[in-house]
Amino acid sequence: MDVLVCVKQVPDPETKLRVAPSGKALDTDGVKFTINNTYDEAMVEEALRMKEEFGFTSVRALSVGPARAEEALRATLAMGADEAVLVETPPGMELDPLFTARLLAAAAADIPHDLVLVGRHAQDDEAGAVGSALGEYLGLPSYSFVTELTPVAASHQLKMRRYLEGGEEVFSGPFPAVLSILKGAKDPRTPTLPNILKARKKPLKKIPVKDLEAKVSVLKGGFQPTSAVTSFTLPPPRSGAKMLEFQTPEEAATKLLKVLKEEAKVL
Amino acid sequence: MDFELSPVEKDLREAVKGFARRELAAVAEKMDREEYFPSEVFRQAGSLGFLGASLPEENGGSGLGYLAQAVVLEELARVSPAFALTVGAHSNLCADNLARNGTPEQRKRYVAPLASGEKIGALGLTEPESGSDALSLRTKAEKRGNHYVLNGSKLFITNGPVADILLVYAKTDPARGSRGISAFIVEKEYAGFSVSRKLDKMGMRGSPTGELSLENVEVPAENLVGKENEGAKVVMSGLNVERAVLSAIPVGITEECLSLSLDYARQRRQFGAPIGSFQLIQEKLANMYAQALSSRLLLYHALDSVTRDKRRNRDASTALTYVSEASTRVALDAIQIFGGNGYMRDYPVERLMRDAKLLEIGAGTSEIRRLVVARELLGSLE
Ligand SMILES: Cc1cc2nc3c(=O)[nH]c(=O)nc-3n(C[C@H](O)[C@H](O)[C@H](O)COP(=O)(O)OP(=O)(O)OC[C@H]3O[C@@H](n4cnc5c(N)ncnc54)[C@H](O)[C@@H]3O)c2cc1C
Numbered sequence: 244m245d246v247l248v249c250v251k252q253v254p255d256p257e258t259k260l261r262v263a264p265s266g267k268a269l270d271t272d273g274v275k276f277t278i279n280n281t282y283d284e285a286m287v288e289e290a291l292r293m294k295e296e297f298g299f300t301s302v303r304a305l306s307v308g309p310a311r312a313e314e315a316l317r318a319t320l321a322m323g324a325d326e327a328v329l330v331e332t333p334p335g336m337e338l339d340p341l342f343t344a345r346l347l348a349a350a351a352a353d354i355p356h357d358l359v360l361v362g363r364h365a366q367d368d369e370a371g372a373v374g375s376a377l378g379e380y381l382g383l384p385s386y387s388f389v390t391e392l393t394p395v396a397a398s399h400q401l402k403m404r405r406y407l408e409g410g411e412e413v414f415s416g417p418f419p420a421v422l423s424i425l426k427g428a429k430d431p432r433t434p435t436l437p438n439i440l441k442a443r444k445k446p447l448k449k450i451p452v453k454d455l456e457a458k459v460s461v462l463k464g465g466f467q468p469t470s471a472v473t474s475f476t477l478p479p480p481r482s483g484a485k486m487l488e489f490q491t492p493e494e495a496a497t498k499l500l501k502v503l504k505e506e507a508k509v510l
Numbered sequence: 511m512d513f514e515l516s517p518v519e520k521d522l523r524e525a526v527k528g529f530a531r532r533e534l535a536a537v538a539e540k541m542d543r544e545e546y547f548p549s550e551v552f553r554q555a556g557s558l559g560f561l562g563a564s565l566p567e568e569n570g571g572s573g574l575g576y577l578a579q580a581v582v583l584e585e586l587a588r589v590s591p592a593f594a595l596t597v598g599a600h601s602n603l604c605a606d607n608l609a610r611n612g613t614p615e616q617r618k619r620y621v622a623p624l625a626s627g628e629k630i631g632a633l634g635l636t637e638p639e640s641g642s643d644a645l646s647l648r649t650k651a652e653k654r655g656n657h658y659v660l661n662g663s664k665l666f667i668t669n670g671p672v673a674d675i676l677l678v679y680a681k682t683d684p685a686r687g688s689r690g691i692s693a694f695i696v697e698k699e700y701a702g703f704s705v706s707r708k709l710d711k712m713g714m715r716g717s718p719t720g721e722l723s724l725e726n727v728e729v730p731a732e733n734l735v736g737k738e739n740e741g742a743k744v745v746m747s748g749l750n751v752e753r754a755v756l757s758a759i760p761v762g763i764t765e766e767c768l769s770l771s772l773d774y775a776r777q778r779r780q781f782g783a784p785i786g787s788f789q790l791i792q793e794k795l796a797n798m799y800a801q802a803l804s805s806r807l808l809l810y811h812a813l814d815s816v817t818r819d820k821r822r823n824r825d826a827s828t829a830l831t832y833v834s835e836a837s838t839r840v841a842l843d844a845i846q847i848f849g850g851n852g853y854m855r856d857y858p859v860e861r862l863m864r865d866a867k868l869l870e871i872g873a874g875t876s877e878i879r880r881l882v883v884a885r886e887l888l889g890s891l892e
Contacts (some may be wrong), residue, residue, distance in 0.1 A: 314517070321521060433529045436559030436572045439521045 541716025556627015587762030604631030
C-alpha cells in the first residue's frame with residue numbers, strides 16, 4: 244500500500260495578518276509561515292501510524308505552493324514521510340481550491356497511491372474543498388472528516404470512523420480513495436532531531452507548475468482558477484468586555500438582564 | 511553577517527517548542543510547587559534527540575554545534591527554566607565535557623546513554639568551602655593500585671539527587687594547588703557515594719540540586735578524565751563552554767517575559783484604555799525588547815567565540831553576566847506590568863523572576879565573571 248499525503252503551508256497563527264493592497268488577499272510580505280497546517284499534521288500522523296501498524300510500502304508527501312512550501316514538505320519528511328514532491332508555483336500566481344485540486348491530481352497521477360489523504364481544511368482559507376474535488380479529478384471515491392481508518396487489503400475496503408455530534412459512525416467503502424482526515428487516532432508526533440537531519444537528505448522533487456499545464460488543461464476547469472476572490476476583509480476587532488459591579492446575585496442578574504435587553508439587544 | 515538559523519536549527523526550534531508547549535508546560539507548575547523532577551519528560555526529551563544535539567554522532571548524538579544546544583535550552587527555558595537548567599547540566603556540563611575530554615572508551619560507555627537520556631548526568635565542582643574560589647576544592651583522590659579513592663563532599667550540584675553519572679573534580683596532588691586537580695567519572699552505584707541532602711530552593715525548583723558525599727569511593731583508574739593533575743584545564747575550558755551555552759536560558763526567560771508582557775499590555779484595560787497605551791508601560795516594553803535583542807546577539811557571539819577558542823574567557827563570561835542580569839530585570843518589569851496579578855502564583859512571571867536570579871550565581875557569580883573578563887582584558891599588570 245502506498246499513501247500520498249497532501250500538505251499545505253499556512254501563515255503562523257501568531258503572525259499579524261494584513262490585507263494586501265489589492266483588497267483581495269492576505270499580504271504575505273513579512274508574514275512568518277509555519278512549517279505546516281495543524282490539521283495536516285494530524286493527517287500525516289494518521290498516515291504514518293497506518294504505515295507502522297499495517298506495514299505499508301511508503302508515505303509520500305505532495306504540496307502545491309511557492310518555493311518556501313519546501314519547508315512544509317521537509318517537516319513532513321521529518322515526521323517520517325519517505326519522499327516529497329513540490330509543485331512549485333511562481334510568485335504571485337493565484338490558486339483557488341479547485342485549481343489546486345487539478346494541480347494535485349495531475350501530479351498525483353505519476354505518484355503511486357492507494358490512499359490519498361488531505362487535512363480537514365487549511366487553517367488559512369478554511370475552504371475544505373480540495374479533498375472532494377481531488378477525488379473527482381482522480382476519478383476516486385472520497386470520504387470526508389474521517390477520524391481513524393483501517394484498510395482491509397483482501398477486500399479492498401476501508402473501515403472508517405467519523406465522529407458525529409454526540410456519537411460516532413463506523414462505515415466502509417472501497418479504495419483507492421481520497422480521504423479528508425478530521426483527526427487521527429494519535430496526536431501528531433514531534434519529529435526527533437535525527438529525523439530532522441535525515442529529512443534534509445530525503446528525496447524532494449520540484450515540478451515547475453508549467454510542466455503540468457498540458458495535463459491540467461484537459462481537466463474540466465482547465466489551467467486557471469475556477470473562482471476569484473472579489474474582496475477580503477479581516478474580522479472586526481473585538482470590543483472590550485464590559486464588567487458589571489454587583490453586591491448580590493440578584494443585583495447581578497438584574498443588571499445583566501438590563502444590559503442584554505437595552506445595550507446588546509439580544510433579548 | 512548571517513543572523514539566520516540554519517534550516518535544521520529552525521526545524522529543531524519548532525520541534526522543541528512544540529514539545530515544550532505540550533509536554534513540559536503540563537508539569538512546569540508542579541515542578542515549581544513541589545520541587546518535582548519530571549523524569550518521564552526528561553526521557554522523552556532524550557528519545558527525541560534533544561539531549562544529544564551537540565554530542566558526537568558516534569556516541570548517539572547529532573553532531574551539531576553549540577548553537578543547536580542553545581536553541582534547545584532557549585525553547586525549554588521559555589516554558590520551564592528549571593527543566594532547561596537540568597538539561598544544560600546534563601548535556602553540557604556533564605556529557606559535552608566527557609565527549610570533549612574523554613577517551614574513546616569513556617565516550618562509548620558514558621556519553622551514549624547520556625545522549626539518549628537513559629542515564630542522567632551531573633557535574634560536581636563546588637564544595638561547601640570552595641565556591642567562587644573553585645580551584646581550592648578539598649575533595650581528595652588517592653591512587654591505590656587500579657583505583658583512585660575519593661573522599662570529600664560537593665554542594666549545590668544540579669541533578670545531583672537524580673544523576674547516574676557524575677563528572678567530579680578532586681585533588682590528586684593537594685600540595686600543588688590548582689595544578690593538582692583531576693577529573694573523574696563517578697557512577698552513582700559506586701560504594702561510598704551518596705546524596706546527603708536534597709536542597710530546597712528559591713527558584714529553579716524541580717531541577718533537583720543536592721549535596722553529595724564521597725566516602726572512600728573507589729573509582730577505577732580508567733575513569734580518570736584527561737591527564738592526572740591537569741583537571742584545571744578541563745574545569746576552565748568547560749566553564750567557558752558552559753557559560754556560553756547556559757546563556758540561552760536567560761535569553762529564553764527574557765523572550766518569554768517580553769511576550770507575556772506584550773499580551774498583557776494589549777488585554778488589560780485601565781482608565782478606559784489598554785495599559786499598553788500608557789507611555790510608562792511602553793517605555794518598559796521598549797527597554798525589555800532592547801535587552802532581549804542584545805541578549806540574543808551576545809549569546810550567538812559567545813557561542814561562536816567558544817566554538818573557535820575554548821580558552822578565550824571574555825566573550826562567554828560577558829554574555830552570561832549581561833543576559834542573566836537582563837533577564838532578572840526584565841522579569842521584574844514583567845511583574846510590574848502585570849500589577850497585582852504579577853505578584854500572584856497564578857501567573858508565570860513571578861516564577862520566571864525567581865528562576866532568572868540563579869544565572870547570576872551559578873556557573874560562577876556575576877562578580878567572578880567580571881573579574882575574569884577584566885583580568886583577560888588587562889593582561890598581566892606590571
Ligand atoms: C541552583 C544552583 C545550581 C548549581 N549547580 C552547580 C553544579 O551543577 N555544579 C557545581 O559544581 N556547582 C553548582 N552550583 C554552585 C555555583 O557555581 C556556586 O554557588 C557559585 O560558584 C558561587 O559559589 P558560592 O555559592 O560558594 O558563593 P561564594 O563564593 O561564597 O560567594 C559569595 C559572594 O561573594 C562574592 N565573591 C566571592 N569571591 C569574590 C571576589 N574575589 N571578588 C568579589 N566578589 C567575590 C560572590 O560573587 C558572591 O556574591 C550551583 C549553585 C546553585 C545555586
